[in-house]
Amino acid sequence: MKTPHIIAGPCSFESDNEMFKLAEQLSLLPNVKTFRAGIWKPRTLPGAFEGRGASALPALEAIQNKYNLEAAVEVSLPEHVEACMKYNIKKLWIGARSVCSPDLLEALFKKISERNPASTLLIKNPYACDLQLWIGATLRAQKHGLQVEHCFRGVKTEKPLFRNAPLWSWVREIKKQFPQTKMYLDPSHLYGKREVIMSEIKNFKRLDLFDAYMVETHLFPERALTDATQQLTPQELARFIAALHESYDKDAVDLLTLRKHIDHIDQCILEQFKLRQDISKQVAHSKRRSGHPVYDKKRFDELLSTRTLMAKKVGLSLSFTKEIFTKIHDESVSRQITELLQTRNNQRTGKIENEKDSKIQRI
Numbered sequence: 280m281k282t283p284h285i286i287a288g289p290c291s292f293e294s295d296n297e298m299f300k301l302a303e304q305l306s307l308l309p310n311v312k313t314f315r316a317g318i319w320k321p322r323t324l325p326g327a328f329e330g331r332g333a334s335a336l337p338a339l340e341a342i343q344n345k346y347n348l349e350a351a352v353e354v355s356l357p358e359h360v361e362a363c364m365k366y367n368i369k370k371l372w373i374g375a376r377s378v379c380s381p382d383l384l385e386a387l388f389k390k391i392s393e394r395n396p397a398s399t400l401l402i403k404n405p406y407a408c409d410l411q412l413w414i415g416a417t418l419r420a421q422k423h424g425l426q427v428e429h430c431f432r433g434v435k436t437e438k439p440l441f442r443n444a445p446l447w448s449w450v451r452e453i454k455k456q457f458p459q460t461k462m463y464l465d466p467s468h469l470y471g472k473r474e475v476i477m478s479e480i481k482n483f484k485r486l487d488l489f490d491a492y493m494v495e496t497h498l499f500p501e502r503a504l505t506d507a508t509q510q511l512t513p514q515e516l517a518r519f520i521a522a523l524h525e526s527y528d529k530d531a532v533d534l535l536t537l538r539k540h541i542d543h544i545d546q547c548i549l550e551q552f553k554l555r556q557d558i559s560k561q562v563a564h565s566k567r568r569s570g571h572p573v574y575d576k577k578r579f580d581e582l583l584s585t586r587t588l589m590a591k592k593v594g595l596s597l598s599f600t601k602e603i604f605t606k607i608h609d610e611s612v613s614r615q616i617t618e619l620l621q622t623r624n625n626q627r628t629g630k631i632e633n634e635k636d637s638k639i640q641r642i
């Protein structure tokens with residue numbers, strides 16, 4: 280049975296008193312060896328709680344010693360590294376926003392390798408949808424002689440399935456390129472909601488991709504200063520850990536997850552069709568104004584040949600692509616005709632009404 284390492288703790292370090300109580304409860308749970316706490320919180324929008332900063336470090340050091348937990352902190356500036364070293368913080372991580380900035384990473388890695396060259400650094404996947412940033416950050420850290428572990432927290436896509444998108448292929452690629460890595464899952468930022476985290480355990484466990492987990496935990500999640508919807512209570516975390524240990528059939532096809540992905544993709548396809556149809560209505564009016572015919576053979580031929588080229592590039596069947604775009608185009612033409620007929624009818628009734636009005640006025 281795998282016994283995954285668990286990093287648990289609040290999204291943001293709050294009052295000393297609550298943090299000590301939380302750490303005490305977490306230290307009693309199996310596999311919890313590290314206490315995470317955000318103390319400098321890089322926020323997307325200004326004005327939100329940005330963490331207690333260095334004032335939290337003495338308490339964090341005391342927690343580390345009192346409960347035999349190593350403390351883990353996100354660093355996003357070289358001076359954060361300096362401050363953490365002063366308080367003997369054992370583990371540092373690079374967050375999803377910092378990992379998008381190669382210059383910043385260069386400065387951070389330089390500082391870490393000067394101050395604590397033997398440390399193992401945890402690098403989260405980038406917020407932006409570019410796997411190369413994650414790979415580049417790893418190579419850059421290795422260039423500075425640092426040992427790297429990875430943490431997948433989901434990717435910000437336009438319409439993610441959860442709070443973020445579960446692009447498991449990224450995890451597979453990182454494991455392929457860096458086979459020695461210890462791969463963490465951060466279900467908190469990936470799923471964004473307590474209930475979803477709990478209901479997805481079986482699904483991500485079946486993928487068998489992760490060696491460890493980083494889970495946001497709070498004594499009273501609803502009143503947490505940041506990420507209130509996604510933090511688990513220590514009791515929920517205990518259930519989470521127990522569920523990780525339940526046996527499962529690794530080879531079973533995860534039909535439920537796969538179908539959920541397909542449902543989501545189909546929804547996106549339909550939404551895009553609707554968008555296409557709305558634009559097509561505008562096209563109808565533009566054609567009417569310029570006297571362009573609704574059906575334009577040249578445009579249709581060009582559409583089919585560019586779409587089949589695109590299909591070839593991504594490895595889709597050409598006959599399927601031709602068939603589907605002929606249908607889409609037919610639908611678009613018939614919608615445009617309906618739209619123009621409707622406009623003409625409206626104009627006629629408007630004209631008749633106007634004529635009636637002016638007759639009445641004359642009488």
Ligand code: PEP
Pocket residue numbers: 290317353373374375376403432465468
């Ligand atoms: C965090 O773990 O506190 C955090 C901000 O995560 P991320 O960098 O993944 O958004």
Ligand code: MN
Pocket residue numbers: 290291495505506
């Ligand atoms: Mn958080």
